Amino acid sequence: MGTVFKKELTPMKELARAFSAKELAPNIREHDRHPFAPLFMDTLEKAYEAGFFGVVIPEELGGAGGDLETLCVLLEEISSVDASLGAAVFTNACAQLTAGACAGVKAAGALMSGAASVREAILAFPCYLHPVIEAETLPRAELSPGGQEVLSGTVPLLSLATVATRAVVPARGAHGDDVSFFLVDLDRDEVTKSGPVLTLGFHACPAADVTLDRVPALRLCSPDKGSEAFGSVYAALLVASAAISAGIMRGSYECALAYAVQRRQGGREIARWSEVTMMLADMLIAVRSSGLALAQASRLALDGDASSMEYAASAALTVHSLACGVVSDGIQVLGGYGYMKDYGQEKRYRDAHQASAVFGSHPLKKLSLVGPAVKTASLGQGGMP
Amino acid sequence: MVSRAEIRARLSNFPPFDDASVGLSYGVRMPRHMVKQIREVVSIARAFNEQVARPLSLEIDRKTQEDPSYMPRELVETANRWGFYTMWIPRMFGGKGYNLPSMSYFSEEVASACLGIMNVIGVHYLGVAGVISSANTRLAKRVLSEVAEGERSGWPCLISLAVTEPGAGTDVEEVELLDKGSVSCHARKVKGGYVVNGTKVFISMGHLSTWTVLYAYTDLRHPAESTVGLMVKTGMKGFSLGSHEDKMGQRACPASELVFEDCFVPDELVLFDEGHARAFSKKPRRTLAQTYIDYVVSATRPGVCAFGVGAARGALEKALDYASKTQLNGRPLIDHEWVQSRLAQMYANVALGRLAYQEANHANSLRGLYRLLQFKPLYYYFLLMPDAYFKRVISPTLDKRITTNLMGRVSFDWAKQEDIRCCSGWASLAKITGTDLGLANCRAALEIMGAAGLRHDLGAEKLLRDIKLLQIYEGTNQLNRLNLFKCLIAPSFPKARMFDE
Ligand SMILES: Cc1cc2nc3c(=O)[nH]c(=O)nc-3n(C[C@H](O)[C@H](O)[C@H](O)COP(=O)(O)OP(=O)(O)OC[C@H]3O[C@@H](n4cnc5c(N)ncnc54)[C@H](O)[C@@H]3O)c2cc1C
Numbered sequence: 102m103g104t105v106f107k108k109e110l111t112p113m114k115e116l117a118r119a120f121s122a123k124e125l126a127p128n129i130r131e132h133d134r135h136p137f138a139p140l141f142m143d144t145l146e147k148a149y150e151a152g153f154f155g156v157v158i159p160e161e162l163g164g165a166g167g168d169l170e171t172l173c174v175l176l177e178e179i180s181s182v183d184a185s186l187g188a189a190v191f192t193n194a195c196a197q198l199t200a201g202a203c204a205g206v207k208a209a210g211a212l213m214s215g216a217a218s219v220r221e222a223i224l225a226f227p228c229y230l231h232p233v234i235e236a237e238t239l240p241r242a243e244l245s246p247g248g249q250e251v252l253s254g255t256v257p258l259l260s261l262a263t264v265a266t267r268a269v270v271p272a273r274g275a276h277g278d279d280v281s282f283f284l285v286d287l288d289r290d291e292v293t294k295s296g297p298v299l300t301l302g303f304h305a306c307p308a309a310d311v312t313l314d315r316v317p318a319l320r321l322c323s324p325d326k327g328s329e330a331f332g333s334v335y336a337a338l339l340v341a342s343a344a345i346s347a348g349i350m351r352g353s354y355e356c357a358l359a360y361a362v363q364r365r366q367g368g369r370e371i372a373r374w375s376e377v378t379m380m381l382a383d384m385l386i387a388v389r390s391s392g393l394a395l396a397q398a399s400r401l402a403l404d405g406d407a408s409s410m411e412y413a414a415s416a417a418l419t420v421h422s423l424a425c426g427v428v429s430d431g432i433q434v435l436g437g438y439g440y441m442k443d444y445g446q447e448k449r450y451r452d453a454h455q456a457s458a459v460f461g462s463h464p465l466k467k468l469s470l471v472g473p474a475v476k477t478a479s480l481g482q483g484g485m486p
Numbered sequence: 487m488v489s490r491a492e493i494r495a496r497l498s499n500f501p502p503f504d505d506a507s508v509g510l511s512y513g514v515r516m517p518r519h520m521v522k523q524i525r526e527v528v529s530i531a532r533a534f535n536e537q538v539a540r541p542l543s544l545e546i547d548r549k550t551q552e553d554p555s556y557m558p559r560e561l562v563e564t565a566n567r568w569g570f571y572t573m574w575i576p577r578m579f580g581g582k583g584y585n586l587p588s589m590s591y592f593s594e595e596v597a598s599a600c601l602g603i604m605n606v607i608g609v610h611y612l613g614v615a616g617v618i619s620s621a622n623t624r625l626a627k628r629v630l631s632e633v634a635e636g637e638r639s640g641w642p643c644l645i646s647l648a649v650t651e652p653g654a655g656t657d658v659e660e661v662e663l664l665d666k667g668s669v670s671c672h673a674r675k676v677k678g679g680y681v682v683n684g685t686k687v688f689i690s691m692g693h694l695s696t697w698t699v700l701y702a703y704t705d706l707r708h709p710a711e712s713t714v715g716l717m718v719k720t721g722m723k724g725f726s727l728g729s730h731e732d733k734m735g736q737r738a739c740p741a742s743e744l745v746f747e748d749c750f751v752p753d754e755l756v757l758f759d760e761g762h763a764r765a766f767s768k769k770p771r772r773t774l775a776q777t778y779i780d781y782v783v784s785a786t787r788p789g790v791c792a793f794g795v796g797a798a799r800g801a802l803e804k805a806l807d808y809a810s811k812t813q814l815n816g817r818p819l820i821d822h823e824w825v826q827s828r829l830a831q832m833y834a835n836v837a838l839g840r841l842a843y844q845e846a847n848h849a850n851s852l853r854g855l856y857r858l859l860q861f862k863p864l865y866y867y868f869l870l871m872p873d874a875y876f877k878r879v880i881s882p883t884l885d886k887r888i889t890t891n892l893m894g895r896v897s898f899d900w901a902k903q904e905d906i907r908c909c910s911g912w913a914s915l916a917k918i919t920g921t922d923l924g925l926a927n928c929r930a931a932l933e934i935m936g937a938a939g940l941r942h943d944l945g946a947e948k949l950l951r952d953i954k955l956l957q958i959y960e961g962t963n964q965l966n967r968l969n970l971f972k973c974l975i976a977p978s979f980p981k982a983r984m985f986d987e
Pocket of ligand 1: 364366367371374375376377433434435436437438440609646647648649650653654655656657659663687688689690691733741955958959960961962963964965985
């Protein structure tokens with residue numbers, strides 16, 4: 102059993118489970134060999150056909166019309182088998198939800214419509230940086246002599262950049278220093294992409310360093326609205342990324358449990374040595390409490406009020422931290438075998454740490470979370486704004 | 487004034503002072519020259535890091551991800567040219583005879599640049615420890631002089647150690663568990679030697695070693711009573727190399743499967759068996775088997791601690807570099823208080839880990855495997871005698887049965903169980919401390935670095951992959967915690983039973 106999502110989501114859960122069993126499970130190792138083996142384009146195509154890349158797009162615009170909880174169910178389920186696909190779905194959802202927050206849901210939906218293939222449908226997004234906290238590193242937008250806005254600068258680790266034809270990219274505006282979001286055509290000559298960058302995890306959700314050299318870009322929000330737009334979906338995106346971690350840690354726990362009741366040392370199943378049982382208990386507690394937190398967080402994150410978002414983001418950061426501990430124990434229970442590619446535990450260890458770096462460094466995310474609370478409390482004490 | 491008897495009685499209460507503060511007693515006995523030698527060793531390691539380890543670390547790791555069948559032969563040749571495979575072999579066996587604790591400092595240095603490369607050097611000394619701990623001076627001389635010859639000729643001769651089996655990992659690290667488990671590597675006594683059948687797994691550097699110290703059992707139902715140590719040479723009939731593992735990290739160092747099918751091992755290659763045991767001591771076979779294991783792991787686990795400390799330092803260095811070069815809110819990241827505090831904790835972790843391996847080495851030097859070599863008069867004697875003396879005077883005596891028997895008595899009969907336990911306990915303490923703190927630092931570096939920490943080309947993610955192995959090999963950290971309990975706590979609580987829940 103995974104996270105306790107609402108009953109209506111059972112069909113999505115079952116779809117995701119069946120898909121994972123058929124399309125992901127048999128080839129996890131091969132898929133993970135990217136960039137040293139071809140990317141699993143067939144699987145991405147099938148995931149697109151199954152509607153995974155349009156979960157948060159309204160039905161009338163060709164999507165599944167799901168909410169954040171639906172997205173979380175999907176992400177958790179597929180990530181319990183192979184988090185790379187989870188990361189790809191997540192990246193695209195980040196782009197869609199951010200575009201939606203900037204330009205409205207219809208505009209975001211339109212970005213997907215009419216696509217003939219997954220390449221054309223999905224959007225790249227720099228999901229390892231926090232566009233507001235790390236604003237000083239963003240590309241700059243300026244007006245070209247022809248009056249069109251162009252972007253210059255680099256976007257490191259632009260997720261899905263080697264697959265998608267378009268990206269949603271944050272930049273610092275020509276009209277001031279606020280963050281704005283733009284739609285960029287990645288196939289243009291002014292865009293230079295590195296090959297897929299080898300990273301710790303999510304190998305089959307490749308990221309590339311992308312250099313923009315005065316590339317014409319479509320503005321998605323008015324100049325002073327980028328931070329606010331991103332802020333309105335940030336907690337939701339963080340919760341979605343935590344759903345990946347929750348899936349990974351559930352996979353790790355289930356694998357460890359199955360192994361521990363079958364592996365014998367000292368004349369008994371290792372699950373019957375209380376030191377191992379204790380490790381399993383720690384894992385179980387982390388998995389289940391993350392499940393509960395996540396279910397609640399996925400309902401709160403899009404509420405719109407600051408307090409709900411604070412709850413949701415806190416839960417998400419906790420899930421990320423717990424996952425990094427669980428996956429380490431997940432290897433440990435399997436001993437030497439856990440360290441080898443054969444059982445998938447080492448991949449979960451890598452993927453969980455990769456997931457926890459979504460939107461940048463964990464401490465910075467913590468600081469940005471408490472920042473508004475400190476400000477409010479300080480104002481209450483008559484402090485400086 | 488407190489009487490001597492009173493002091494002794496009080497200090498023997500838990501925790502026994504001589505166990506808990508073992509380094510204090512060794513400090514005054516330590517030959518001063520050791521420090522000079524350690525400084526020299528560290529400077530050699532730093533030169534090696536600059537010229538070899540740092541430039542190659544990421545390149546080899548990437549190469550092995552691209553081609554999992556890649557074998558780091560050139561790296562082994564380079565390490566051989568630098569003289570690392572004989573550096574810590576005692577001079578009486580043809581090595582350079584650097585003091586054994588200095589290897590931990592060397593390990594920390596090289597591991598700070600690359601854990602995988604350090605393992606390519608270090609795991610050979612697991613084999614060396616397996617050879618020397620047996621007390622079989624004749625066979626040690628034969629095998630270790632081949633290592634020295636390999637250095638002269640440029641054809642590296644490495645030793646690996648094969649204990650782990652597909653069905654027995656933790657069990658073979660602890661005699662109490664051995665008989666309860668199910669080992670399968672069988673040695674049948676035949677005329678003139680043993681015939682071995684079975685499989686060993688995860689043997690570091692198996693594919694690149696010339697010699698392997700092999701543990702097998704003459705009675706699979708009572709392995710603790712029937713452990714034999716054999717030297718097998720790659721290429722021997724009946725001994726083949728199986729696959730090697732596709733691992734998460736430390737990819738520069740292969741982990742191999744070794745397969746034995748009716749492999750005949752002649753008597754001259756028997757390191758340790760019933761005959762030796764009887765000549766060495768009247769103690770039960772299982773006690774001698776545990777002593778043998780304890781000697782090996784007491785020497786090697788502080789080394790693994792040093793590996794962990796090295797990785798912890800590598801992580802600190804990466805985080806420092808990143809924090810110095812990155813801006814946050816218009817100021818260098820390193821200027822932010824929360825970053826300084828984390829970096830300080832990482833520094834503290836490095837220092838604590840280092841203290842742990844130093845203390846474990848002090849235990850070995852005062853009460854364990856190193857006690858003869860690190861004993862001041864003998865230390866200087868071995869240091870100052872010319873090579874010719876070792877060749878002409880010492881070397882011939884090593885072949886004599888009486889020398890092996892004498893060494894065997896010293897190690898297995900005369901050595902006090904409480905000394906062996908103290909060293910083994912400290913080795914476990916060091917191992918868990920260095921490796922757990924190492925992992926904590928690698929995680930902290932990734933946290934500070936955010937997205938940059940994920941990139942292979944910046945090296946921090948490799949540290950996180952590499953470090954995890956240290957909590958598993960040389961006995962999992964779970965087993966090492968239990969061994970610490972057994973060696974340093976349980977003697978004061980004699981009613982506590984181990985591995986019997
Ligand atoms: C890359 C690599 C290199 C290695 N190199 C070598 C080498 O050169 N030579 C060699 O001989 N071996 C080597 N090993 C083997 C290593 O020492 C073993 O993997 C280790 O001892 C654990 O054994 P196992 O993998 O069989 O795990 P298991 O023994 O199956 O353990 C699985 C889990 O159960 C726990 N457990 C088992 N029994 C108990 C118990 N009684 N009480 C509490 N917990 C228990 C363990 O702590 C672990 O968490 C290597 C391993 C690896 C991964």
